[in-house]
Amino acid sequence: MAAQKKRTLKAFVGVLIGILMSNLLSSSHFCRSGVEREASRPMQLLDEENRRAFNKNLLFVGVITAARYLDTRAKSVYDTWGSEISGKVTFFSSEGSKSDYVPLVALPFVDDSYPPQRKSFMMLKYMHDHYVDHYEWFIRADDDVYMRTDKLEELLRSVDSRKPWFIGQTGRGNTEEFGQLSLDSDENFCMGGPGVILSRETLKRVAPHLDHCLQELYTTHEDVELGRCVRKYAGISCTWSYEMQVIFYHNQSGESAFSSDLKQKEVHRAITLHPVKKDQLMYRLHKYIKGLNIQNLQQSSLLLHRDIAASMDELGHQVGGLSQVKLSQSLPLFPAKRGAPGYLGETSLLGVPTKLNRYTPRTLENVLEWEIVSKTLYSHKDLNPRRRIGSSLKEGLGDVTREIMELINSYSKQRGRVIEFKDIFYGYYRVNPIYGVDLILDMLLVYRKYRGHKLTVQVRRHAYVQQTYTGTFIREINNSHHLLDRHYSSTEPEPIHRHIINQIFSKLNVKLPPLSKSSTNNKTNINFILPVSGRYETFKRFLKHYEEQCILQGENTSLYIILYKNESSPEDFTNSLRLVKDLNFRYQQGGVRVVTSNDTFTRGRALQIGVELLQNKDLMLFIDVDMIFDRSTLERIRRNTVIKRKVYFPIVYSLYNPKFLNEYTNISGSTQGIIDETNGFWRQFGFGIGSLYKSDYIDLGGFNLMISGWGYEDVTFYDNVVKSGLKIVRAVDPGLIHVYHNVQCDEHLEVGQKAMCLGSMADTMGALKTLQELFLKYKTLFR
Numbered sequence: 001m002a003a004q005k006k007r008t009l010k011a012f013v014g015v016l017i018g019i020l021m022s023n024l025l026s027s028s029h030f031c032r033s034g035v036e037r038e039a040s041r042p043m044q045l046l047d048e049e050n051r052r053a054f055n056k057n058l059l060f061v062g063v064i065t066a067a068r069y070l071d072t073r074a075k076s077v078y079d080t081w082g083s084e085i086s087g088k089v090t091f092f093s094s095e096g097s098k099s100d101y102v103p104l105v106a107l108p109f110v111d112d113s114y115p116p117q118r119k120s121f122m123m124l125k126y127m128h129d130h131y132v133d134h135y136e137w138f139i140r141a142d143d144d145v146y147m148r149t150d151k152l153e154e155l156l157r158s159v160d161s162r163k164p165w166f167i168g169q170t171g172r173g174n175t176e177e178f179g180q181l182s183l184d185s186d187e188n189f190c191m192g193g194p195g196v197i198l199s200r201e202t203l204k205r206v207a208p209h210l211d212h213c214l215q216e217l218y219t220t221h222e223d224v225e226l227g228r229c230v231r232k233y234a235g236i237s238c239t240w241s242y243e244m245q246v247i248f249y250h251n252q253s254g255e256s257a258f259s260s261d262l263k264q265k266e267v268h269r270a271i272t273l274h275p276v277k278k279d280q281l282m283y284r285l286h287k288y289i290k291g292l293n294i295q296n297l298q299q300s301s302l303l304l305h306r307d308i309a310a311s312m313d314e315l316g317h318q319v320g321g322l323s324q325v326k327l328s329q330s331l332p333l334f335p336a337k338r339g340a341p342g343y344l345g346e347t348s349l350l351g352v353p354t355k356l357n358r359y360t361p362r363t364l365e366n367v368l369e370w371e372i373v374s375k376t377l378y379s380h381k382d383l384n385p386r387r388r389i390g391s392s393l394k395e396g397l398g399d400v401t402r403e404i405m406e407l408i409n410s411y412s413k414q415r416g417r418v419i420e421f422k423d424i425f426y427g428y429y430r431v432n433p434i435y436g437v438d439l440i441l442d443m444l445l446v447y448r449k450y451r452g453h454k455l456t457v458q459v460r461r462h463a464y465v466q467q468t469y470t471g472t473f474i475r476e477i478n479n480s481h482h483l484l485d486r487h488y489s490s491t492e493p494e495p496i497h498r499h500i501i502n503q504i505f506s507k508l509n510v511k512l513p514p515l516s517k518s519s520t521n522n523k524t525n526i527n528f529i530l531p532v533s534g535r536y537e538t539f540k541r542f543l544k545h546y547e548e549q550c551i552l553q554g555e556n557t558s559l560y561i562i563l564y565k566n567e568s569s570p571e572d573f574t575n576s577l578r579l580v581k582d583l584n585f586r587y588q589q590g591g592v593r594v595v596t597s598n599d600t601f602t603r604g605r606a607l608q609i610g611v612e613l614l615q616n617k618d619l620m621l622f623i624d625v626d627m628i629f630d631r632s633t634l635e636r637i638r639r640n641t642v643i644k645r646k647v648y649f650p651i652v653y654s655l656y657n658p659k660f661l662n663e664y665t666n667i668s669g670s671t672q673g674i675i676d677e678t679n680g681f682w683r684q685f686g687f688g689i690g691s692l693y694k695s696d697y698i699d700l701g702g703f704n705l706m707i708s709g710w711g712y713e714d715v716t717f718y719d720n721v722v723k724s725g726l727k728i729v730r731a732v733d734p735g736l737i738h739v740y741h742n743v744q745c746d747e748h749l750e751v752g753q754k755a756m757c758l759g760s761m762a763d764t765m766g767a768l769k770t771l772q773e774l775f776l777k778y779k780t781l782f783r
């Protein structure tokens with residue numbers, strides 16, 4: 001992202017300088033003590049722990065809590081920001097409070113009553129008596145506040161702590177309160193909720209008088225009274241600055257504050273956030289802020305990579321070869337190589353400066369195409385060129401504009417103006433697979449000048465933005481669900497994912513551990529239930545496929561064929577029977593059974609016949625004779641079907657009419673390499689193929705057997721599963737392929753039905769692209 005975070009950068013450089021200094025110090029120490037050190041020893045970055053140790057005496061935070069919140073709010077503060085401050089945090093509660101977890105002071109003669117005037121004043125006194133000479137700053141905090149410790153530190157380091165300071169969100173009470181607070185018109189106080197900061201000097205001046213102030217309370221408002229005391233004895237008031245309303249952010253929604261979306265400019269700009277009423281929300285907020293910090297660090301790292309690349313360029317080094325460069329004989333520019341700890345990233349990619357042509361296409365196909373966003377999205381990549389802007393893109397654009405506005409407004413104060421975002425007129429974007437996303441935005445902004453000649457105008461500005469990829473990270477998730485499933489003792493990725501992961505890892509030269517024995521040897525039996533009526537040739541293909549994929553591979557499967565006598569082709573029936581007989585003769589243990597029926601065919605009833613042959617604990621797969629499959633599908637069926645928990649309804653890939661397929665597509669072999677845009681489509685609305693345990697099928701009430709012919713029994717069944725407590729696993733299954741078969745539309749159908757039949761025939765005929773090409777080729781024929 002081109003939007004630079006100057007502040008973070010400064011902080012980072014500060015840290016870096018700190019590190020350099022410490023390195024110099026420690027090496028001189030070593031020299032004096034006569035220990036030899038190699039000149040080429042790489043500079044070590046300090047970990048967070050040590051970094052904080054350098055600033056241990058910056059601030060002391062006193063958190064006001066109560067006995068009943070020690071295990072919840074107090075703990076959550078201590079687990080999150082409380083333990084990250086550059087100094088010390090201590091919790092203050094009533095007399096007799098105890099905690100094994102948080103550092104606690106149980107103040108004598110103090111109870112947990114509200115408002116906590118006495119607790120607060122006694123806490124300040126305690127801070128003074130024990131720590132006033134150890135820390136520069138003192139914070140009075142509540143247990144429902146979140147503080148961004150890095151930003152807080154940055155703020156405090158920019159202020160002279162030797163002077164008296166009383167910093168916080170300025171309050172004057174609302175109009176009706178104002179009279180009762182006994183404040184003069186030029187007087188204020190720092191509101192307690194979002195936290196109050198006192199410099200050492202302030203605390204020193206106020207501390208001797210705290211007892212006195214406590215005896216002379218005008219109101220029950222603890223923060224108002226503290227303000228009064230500070231004004232009287234330290235001679236200062238709470239900082240009068242509009243900025244403080246932003247830095248010390250208080251949300252009005254009470255209990256539900258910070259429970260919804262945190263991606264808001266208020267959250268991003270604040271240093272302290274209040275109120276966080278539940279400990280879960282505290283952890284959530286902390287995680288979110290950590291995410292922001294990671295982003296900022298990645299941004300800084302990116303800028304450093306660019307600086308390095310630019311500097312090395314001046315020295316005559318190509319950006320592509322930087323990983324090999326040596327600064328001197330034994331001092332490589334990047335000591336840690338890829339894969340090693342401390343590796344800093346690929347400068348040859350990350351260091352490339354931002355410009356619209358940082359990627360140069362070599363061929364026409366490699367030219368990156370732009371898409372247009374305005375009120376809707378215009379894209380050539382879909383058959384429907386004009387679409388709704390999806391939620392991910394919307395969120396992405398929101399992020400980008402927020403960052404742009406932060407950047408634009410980072411100098412607002414100095415320039416006496418503020419610029420607000422109104423709208424995006426239109427924008428172009430493209431995704432560059434190597435470097436990231438390019439964006440060109442035409443934005444409507446409102447420019448408000450509040451200093452000098454005051455002015456409000458609407459302006460349009462173009463923004464050129466590049467979001468840069470920062471590298472690939474792989475995390476293995478320990479899916480404890482699988483541990484619970486008794487069928488799977490293994491938590492490893494399934495073979496198809498493994499295949500992809502292996503490809504990635506082989507590029508990174510990392511080897512995955514082999515699949516454990518338990519997951520390859522012990523496989524639940526899958527009972528195929530296959531209704532057949534006529535269609536001998538197709539049945540033959542299915543059976544051959546079953547033989548190759550299951551029997552010959554020693555898969556733990558059984559096949560139940562429900563064979564119907566089809567009046568129109570009786571020879572299909574006998575041929576099919578012969579085929580099964582022949583198969584069973586060749587494989588004694590093949591596990592293929594056939595049940596015949598004279599009835600008129602309905603798919604639901606046929607499947608029901610199959611189900612009745614099984615036991616309650618059996619795993620069943622409803623399948624069609626048009627399908628071909630590979631063994632990875634069997635693995636997915638086993639993984640995604642869990643008794644009493646999950647039912648698997650794969651989305652199958654449906655091939656187009658072979659006449660319109662890619663000439664290289666070979667469907668008689670395996671399913672490998674078939675799936676692409678021209679060969680077929682994913683049958684989003686097909687629910688005929690599914691797997692579940694028989695006991696779950698029974699609990700669901702089974703199929704509706706009143707439906708005749710092909711159709712709808714699967715949809716109604718799917719509906720039942722949706723309504724039940726079972727989880728549906730619905731995902732594309734690249735190993736399950738439906739082969740095209742001719743649909744005949746009866747000439748005698750009524751007009752509406754015939755139109756529908758022809759329509760669905762056309763849908764499955766061929767890819768629109770293929771048909772379009774044919775049309776263009778044989779245009780004259782269509783005249």
Ligand SMILES: *[C@@H]1O[C@H](CO)[C@@H](O)[C@H](O)[C@H]1NC(C)=O
Nearest residue numbers: 251252253257258259260262
């Ligand atoms: C702050 O409060 C407002 C309503 O008062 C609410 O709409 C908003 O979502 C809150 N912000 C956060 C971050 O919780």
Ligand SMILES: *[C@@H]1O[C@H](CO)[C@@H](O)[C@H](O)[C@H]1NC(C)=O
Nearest residue numbers: 476477478479480481483491
């Ligand atoms: C996965 O989680 C379980 C239970 O939480 C734990 O016992 C196991 O050690 C974890 N495995 C790995 C590899 O982290």
Ligand SMILES: *[C@@H]1O[C@H](CO)[C@@H](O)[C@H](O)[C@H]1NC(C)=O
Nearest residue numbers: 486487488518521522523524
């Ligand atoms: C195989 O799995 C079943 C449960 O599906 C289990 O009862 C059995 O002990 C397992 N056998 C082996 C050898 O792991």
Ligand SMILES: *[C@@H]1O[C@H](CO)[C@@H](O)[C@H](O)[C@H]1NC(C)=O
Nearest residue numbers: 521522523524525526556557
């Ligand atoms: C086959 O499946 C059955 C039932 O799911 C199971 O008991 C049996 O152990 C499996 N056999 C093999 C060889 O995995």
Ligand SMILES: *[C@@H]1O[C@H](CO)[C@@H](O)[C@H](O)[C@H]1NC(C)=O
Nearest residue numbers: 563564565595596597598599
């Ligand atoms: C099918 O019909 C024939 C006579 O038409 C009868 O002999 C046979 O038993 C029937 N089979 C079944 C399974 O109903």
Ligand SMILES: *[C@@H]1O[C@H](CO)[C@@H](O)[C@H](O)[C@H]1NC(C)=O
Nearest residue numbers: 663664665666667668669670
């Ligand atoms: C298609 O695949 C089958 C089985 O793998 C093979 O026997 C056949 O020769 C292939 N056909 C073509 C045209 O490649």
